[in-house]
Amino acid sequence: MPNMSLTKTPAEEQAPLVRNQNFLEVSLGYTPEQAIEEARRCLNCKNKPCVAGCPVNIHIPEFIAKVAEGDFKAAYEIISDTNALPCVSGRVCPQENQCEERCVRGIKGEAVAIGRLERFVADWYLKNISAKPEKPQSNGIKVAVVGSGPAGLTCASDLAKRGYEVTIFEAFHTAGGVLVYGIPEFRLPKAIVQSEVDKLKALGVDLQLDVVVGRTVTIDELMEDGYKAVFVGSGAGLPMFMGIEGESLAGVYSANEYLTRVNLMKAYLPDHDTPLKRSRAVAVVGGGNVAMDAARCAKRMGAEKVYLLYRRDEEEMPARREEVNHAKEEEIDFRLLCNPVRILGDERGKVCQIECVRMRLQAPDESGRRAPKEVVGSNFFLPVDAVIMALGTSPNPLIRSTTPGLETNRKGCLVVNEDTMKTTRDGIYAGGDAVTGAATVILAMGAGKKAAQAMDEYLSQK
Numbered sequence: 001m002p003n004m005s006l007t008k009t010p011a012e013e014q015a016p017l018v019r020n021q022n023f024l025e026v027s028l029g030y031t032p033e034q035a036i037e038e039a040r041r042c043l044n045c046k047n048k049p050c051v052a053g054c055p056v057n058i059h060i061p062e063f064i065a066k067v068a069e070g071d072f073k074a075a076y077e078i079i080s081d082t083n084a085l086p087c088v089s090g091r092v093c094p095q096e097n098q099c100e101e102r103c104v105r106g107i108k109g110e111a112v113a114i115g116r117l118e119r120f121v122a123d124w125y126l127k128n129i130s131a132k133p134e135k136p137q138s139n140g141i142k143v144a145v146v147g148s149g150p151a152g153l154t155c156a157s158d159l160a161k162r163g164y165e166v167t168i169f170e171a172f173h174t175a176g177g178v179l180v181y182g183i184p185e186f187r188l189p190k191a192i193v194q195s196e197v198d199k200l201k202a203l204g205v206d207l208q209l210d211v212v213v214g215r216t217v218t219i220d221e222l223m224e225d226g227y228k229a230v231f232v233g234s235g236a237g238l239p240m241f242m243g244i245e246g247e248s249l250a251g252v253y254s255a256n257e258y259l260t261r262v263n264l265m266k267a268y269l270p271d272h273d274t275p276l277k278r279s280r281a282v283a284v285v286g287g288g289n290v291a292m293d294a295a296r297c298a299k300r301m302g303a304e305k306v307y308l309l310y311r312r313d314e315e316e317m318p319a320r321r322e323e324v325n326h327a328k329e330e331e332i333d334f335r336l337l338c339n340p341v342r343i344l345g346d347e348r349g350k351v352c353q354i355e356c357v358r359m360r361l362q363a364p365d366e367s368g369r370r371a372p373k374e375v376v377g378s379n380f381f382l383p384v385d386a387v388i389m390a391l392g393t394s395p396n397p398l399i400r401s402t403t404p405g406l407e408t409n410r411k412g413c414l415v416v417n418e419d420t421m422k423t424t425r426d427g428i429y430a431g432g433d434a435v436t437g438a439a440t441v442i443l444a445m446g447a448g449k450k451a452a453q454a455m456d457e458y459l460s461q462k
Contacts, residue, residue: 003040006109011116016329020299023185023268026326027091030120032070039068041105042112049102050114055446056083056154060099060114067117076125079118084157085150085445087126087192090119092183093442094320126195132202139163141459144227146213146399149177150441151432152233153200154448155455160203162456167206167227169213174264177235178433179441181264182256184293186300190263214398219428228462229427229455232414233448236393236433242285246343247389251277251351255286255294255390262297279386281305283354285340286390287317290438292324294388295332306332307382311339311359311372337361339372341379343387353381393438403428413437420454421447429455 012028013019019026030038042064050060059078066075079086095115103111141164145156148170156166174180176193201207213219219230239254241247258276261267267274282298284291287310298306308327310317313336317324328334337359344353358378361370395413400406407415407424414430416423421431431447433439 001040002043003037005041008110008113008116009034009038009041011113016326017331019186020296020330023300025189026186029123030116032072032120032124035067035072035117035120036070038113039064039117042068043104045104049104050099050112053098053100053102055098055442056089056449058083058099058118063121064112064114064117067121072121072124073129075121076129079121082449083445084154084449085196086118086122087196088150088179088188089442089445090115090117090122091188091192092440093118094440096321098442126192130195133161133199135202135204136161136163138165138204141165142167142227143455143459144169144219144222144230145233146219146230147171147177147233147235147432147434148175148197148207149233149235149432149444150179151235151434151444151448151451152177152231153196154445155231155233155429155431155452156205156448157200157203158449158452159455160200160205162452164456164459165204165206167208168200169208169211169217169222171210171212171234172264173209175207175209177233181260182290182293183441184259184263184297185268186296187293212398214402219399219403223427228459229429231421231448231451231455232399232423232428232430232434233432233444234396234399234434236395236413236438238394238396238412239389240391240393241389242340242391244340244342246345246351246354249343249345249351250349251279251386252343253386253388255284255290255388256393258294258388259290259297262301268297268301276301277386279303279384281307281382281384282386282388283307283309283340283382283384284388284390285309286392287312287319288390288392288438289319289323290392291390292319292327292332294390296327296330298386298388299330299332303386305384307384308332308334309338309340309354309356310334310336312361312370313337316361316370335382337372338380339374340387344381351385351387352383354384354387355379355381393433395434395437399434411437419450421451422454422458427458 063078100111265274267276359372432444
């Protein structure tokens, strides 16, 4: 019988003032009974608007119908037919702006909780089946994937399933890219990422760690070594700063550095000797998901006070609503419509204060966005001993500077054909943050999937 409730079936979470003291996962997910109840809210629409909103085109109504029947194995098989990383996307994909935004149930109530159902199915399969895929018969063609983030993992998976001999070259000592160095444990447990990497290995993908493409080996050298095509999914790991006084003081971090120390280098574990100052009061500058992650990590790392400084208002924040709400619940102090102008240090050269100025939003410009303007004379100071800049990132110039013929835009992102993800060099494709700049995991996955299809067509014609 259909469930015509106007609201989503709630998923249990850790209490805010308990979870802000640990790195365990915030959401506990659905039980089988809750998943079935929520799945019965789906109307199984004939035109399937939700699928059009999914960058990897998951067959959403079909997998939800199987959940409603209690056939979770079949539901997983439907999801994994188009999605290489269901355990990941079910947790970090902004469904509210994509598939769920187009859900018909959202017209007169809340959309079906597609993301929660995807996570439930993927977790159920991992716990109860956990069968590794079989390696397909090889076609003998070697392809290289640069970077093991969501774009690279997706591209590698799709190519391996087609029989290609795929090698991933990863600069870090652990595979996963932003999934392991950027997204905190309490949002995406690293064991989940490892399980997805293990599935790739079962497909026959060769993973080469500690290889910096552009330094250890160039793309041209890879192609000389017999790789017939290359996918560049190297991400956007070059941090941005404001250029204000005091950014060179001890205690000022980029969000990339801070999150890498906490997540990949596991500074939050007492038995890991990772250098990270235990701060008393922290200011995080920015309003995106990375800023929320950094602020929530700082709180869990023992900071008594964490300020979130953003020059616009909450309505303009690019972060997911869920992440904003979780941060507020965890006692992150939001200071909106304010902007840092100077960081002050003590006699030892360490951060001791941050000077800010209040902002006001002007009328919308041609783009429709309201630009912030400084309120003269509104300066104020906050006592902090650490500042984390979460202002965005851009691609590292290493690959483009060592690969002749790769065209980039003014932001340093690789230029590609949006239909095929082909770069301006024959046989070289790219996707994810290396092309878009910092964006979402699911968009990177979609790009990796699109590139794999185009690479297959290209190699089939050679």
